[in-house]
Amino acid sequence: MRENKPEGKALADYPVNTKIKLAALWTSLMFLYIYADYFRLMTPEKLEHMIQLKTPMGPTTPEILMIFSVILIIPALMIFLSIFLKPRLNRWLNMIVAFLYTCISVLIVISGIGDPWQKFFVLFNLIEIVVFVLIIVQAWNWPKTE
DSSP: OOOOOOOOOOOOOOOHHHHHHHHHHHHHHHHHHHHHHHHTTSSSTTTHHHHHTTEETTOOOHHHHHHHHHHHHHHHHHHHHHHHSHHHHHHHHHHHHHHHHHHHHHHHHHHHHHGGGHHHHHHHHHHHHHHHHHHHHHHHHHOOOO
């Protein structure tokens, strides 16, 4: 059954709190990480390298796994921190972390150019860079009180 709606009425567009915007951006980023890594498992020799305990940075060691863990834990925590930190610390932390991760993503893009099996991974990283820039812009433009 179709509802009768008045024509020409604009939809309400409520302002979204900056903390929510930042948390949503970090959440989107985590999904990008998960899917990029999942699809990467389908590239030639990736599973064989994992079975042989090889990483892009050399053999798998407890230290390498700890580094990889920290690299992924930080953006996951940024979802929570973006909601619960006070605005001043929140703003600076978001800008700094997003900038550092942008640098990492740029290096990944540069290293993946030219490898046909890495095209999708480069695409994911380019989108990640866009998300990081949006995080920086949202944090930079944090509304001020009078």
